Every structure is written in structure tokens, then in C-alpha cells.
Amino acid sequence: MNPNPSRRRTLVLALLATAGLTLLFTGTASADLLTPEDGGSPNADKIDSLYKVVLAIATVIFLLVEGGLFWSIYKYRAKKGAVAAQIHGNTRLEIGVTGAAALILVALAVVTFVQLDDIRNPPNSGPDGLELADGVLTASTSKRLPPNGKSLNIEVNGQQYVWRYTYNGDGDGNTLNDPFSYEEMVVPTNTTVTLDIRAQDVAHSWWIPALGGKFDAVPGYTNHTWFKIPKPGVYTGQCAELCGRNHANMTARVRAVTPAEFEQWIADKQAEIAAANKAAQVSRTQIEGDAGTAASSTDQPAEAGATP
Numbered sequence: 630m631n632p633n634p635s636r637r638r639t640l641v642l643a644l645l646a647t648a649g650l651t652l653l654f655t656g657t658a659s660a661d662l663l664t665p666e667d668g669g670s671p672n673a674d675k676i677d678s679l680y681k682v683v684l685a686i687a688t689v690i691f692l693l694v695e696g697g698l699f700w701s702i703y704k705y706r707a708k709k710g711a712v713a714a715q716i717h718g719n720t721r722l723e724i725g726v727t728g729a730a731a732l733i734l735v736a737l738a739v740v741t742f743v744q745l746d747d748i749r750n751p752p753n754s755g756p757d758g759l760e761l762a763d764g765v766l767t768a769s770t771s772k773r774l775p776p777n778g779k780s781l782n783i784e785v786n787g788q789q790y791v792w793r794y795t796y797n798g799d800g801d802g803n804t805l806n807d808p809f810s811y812e813e814m815v816v817p818t819n820t821t822v823t824l825d826i827r828a829q830d831v832a833h834s835w836w837i838p839a840l841g842g843k844f845d846a847v848p849g850y851t852n853h854t855w856f857k858i859p860k861p862g863v864y865t866g867q868c869a870e871l872c873g874r875n876h877a878n879m880t881a882r883v884r885a886v887t888p889a890e891f892e893q894w895i896a897d898k899q900a901e902i903a904a905a906n907k908a909a910q911v912s913r914t915q916i917e918g919d920a921g922t923a924a925s926s927t928d929q930p931a932e933a934g935a936t937p
């Protein structure tokens with residue numbers, strides 16, 4: 630092959646451009662292109678706006694610093710061999726720069742703490758949300774309930790390689806007969822949903838980007854978060870902690886429906902579970918019966934052999 634330098638340069642540039650474009654248009658990696666996803670839940674919206682405020686301040690600082698740098702390079706450019714002036718500090722400038730940096734940090738901290746309240750603390754459900762019973766009083770310091778104490782509580786359980794959701798809003802402590810689903814979580818709109826996030830085997834991570842931040846699912850430990858979806862829709866996400874060979878298949882989906890549709894769905898699930906329990910009971914009785922017959926039939930030849 631003829632190592633033609635201009636052809637090689639074109640090839641390298643084309644490869645770089647392809648790599649850049651691929652990264653730019655990787656939908657899942659770029660979320661809202663520059664900022665986190667929003668529009669699914671108030672906490673996700675607040676995370677997004679906090680990100681935008683910090684990004685705006687950082688952009689201004691970046692432009693000032695880079696602008697100053699390039700301006701200085703241009704303004705004080707000198708011919709080759711020129712001897713640089715030796716300047717030994719400037720107290721006023723140094724105090725000014727340090728003070729300004731500290732002020733920026735204070736401003737960022739204030740904005741963050743103001744936003745954090747709305748990110749962490751769930752609000753009440755809307756008037757057109759699901760009718761909810763009072764929440765369960767909890768000794769947990771990390772679990773936050775809405776001001777009126779009412780939320781739809783769902784246990785999110787990560788296991789290799791699927792998410793299980795148990796609807797234990799009745800708070801009776803007995804989750805055996807509570808409706809549950811795998812993979813897809815169905816929730817009512819305009820209703821504050823609180824999540825207890827756990828893991829069965831290894832560490833997983835619950836993440837539906839449009840519904841707020843990422844939460845670790847750790848065996849033996851419960852993490853809490855919440856969301857409140859204003860309009861019906863489907864929000865997808867996926868386990869965000871490498872949890873084994875099928876980690877990539879561990880997707881999660883939250884489907885928001887109207888409260889009436891949700892109640893119907895829960896009733897269907899309950900009926901399904903009751904039917905499955907009944908079917909299991911029937912098979913169990915049958916197997917036990919068969920085992921009894923089998924046991925007595927194995928006894929028979931011995932008896933038969935003993936009789937003559």
C-alpha cells in the first residue's frame with residue numbers, strides 16, 4: 630500500500646469524525662443531550678434544573694478563564710528570545726481571585742441546598758391521584774413520606790436478573806398476599822409513589838432516568854426514593870450496577886396509568902395471584918395424594934410376597 634500522507638490524514642479525520650458522531654448520537658448515554666432527563670417526576674425536574682444552574686455558572690467561568698488566557702496570549706505575545714518580566718505576586722489580585730472562587734462555591738452550595746429539599750422530600754399526591762391510606766410509621770431515618778403521610782409504597786427488589794415490585798401499601802407487614810409484578814411497574818398518575826429498594830443476591834442499581842436519581846440496591850440494606858408522574862406514559866430504565874453476566878438484560882419499566890386503570894390492574898393481579906395459589910394448592914394435594922398411592926403401591930408387592 631502506498632502510504633500517501635494526505636489520504637492517510639483524510640482517513641484519520643474521517644475515523645475521528647465517525648467516532649465523535651457516534652458518541653454524540655448515543656441516545657441512552659446522552660440523556661437530554663447535555664443535561665439529565667426530566668419531565669417524568671418533580672425530583673427528576675429539580676435534578677435537571679440544578680444541573681443546568683451549575684452548568685450555566687461553570688460555562689461563564691470557563692469563558693472568563695479561557696477568554697483571559699487567550700487575550701493574555703495575544704496581548705502579551707513577544708518575539709522569540711524575549712526575556713519575560715519577573716513579577717512577584719500581586720496581593721490584591723490574589724485575594725480577589727480567592728474570594729471570588731469562595732463566593733462562587735457559596736452560591737453553588739446555596740442553590741444546591743435549596744433544590745435538594747425538593748429532590749429528597751416527596752410532595753403530597755395530587756387531588757386526582759389514587760385514594761391512599763395513611764402511610765406506615767417508620768423508624769427509618771432515610772425514608773421520607775409526603776407531608777400528609779400518604780404514599781403508594783412499593784418494594785423494589787433487585788435479583789439476578791430481574792426487578793420484582795411488591796405493592797405493600799396496606800402496611801400490614803405481611804407481604805405474602807400483596808400483589809407483585811416483574812420487570813414492569815404499574816403506577817397511578819399524580820400519586821406520590823415511595824420506593825423501598827432492596828436486593829436479593831448481589832448489588833444492583835435502580836435507575837429510571839426520567840424519574841429521578843440512581844439508587845443502589847444492596848443486600849441487607851434498604852434505600853428509599855420516590856416519584857410522582859403527572860401524566861400517563863412509559864418510562865424505561867435499567868439496572869445501573871454490573872451485577873453479573875446478564876446485567877445488560879436487567880431492564881426496568883414504569884408504566885403510569887390513571888388511578889382507575891391502576892385499581893383495575895391491581896384487582897386483576899390479585900385475582901391472578903389467587904388463581905395461581907389455588908392451582909398450586911390443587912397440584913400440591915394431587916402430588917401428596919399420588920405420593921400416598923405410590924407409597925402404598927410399593928408396600929403392596931412386599932405384602933403380596935409375604936402372604937403366600
Ligand SMILES: [Cu+2]
Binds near residue numbers: 832868869870871876
Ligand atoms: Cu442488576
